[in-house]
Amino acid sequence: ATGFLIAFIESLITCPIERTKVYFMTTEYKGNAPITTSSYREFWNHIKDNKSRELFRGFGPLLIRQSMHWTVFL
Secondary structure, eight states: OHHHHHHHHHHHHHHHHHHHHHHHHHSOOSTTOOOOHHHHHHHHHHTTTSHHHHHTTTHHHHHHHHHHHHHHHO
16 A cells, blocks of 8 residues: 555655656757757747646556566665
């Protein structure tokens, strides 16, 4: 139970960060342009209609992964 609780809290914190990272890894940019503030604006415009759903996309698999890690660790 402790491992699952730790994994749940950790997943709540890291899921939006992971989602943003995956978005930038899978989005095509012109050339090898670095990620800039306009890139972040594009991301927020892309998810503006349903922020909570988009930011927590992939929460289930992340929670399962972290639960297994923390349960084995503890």
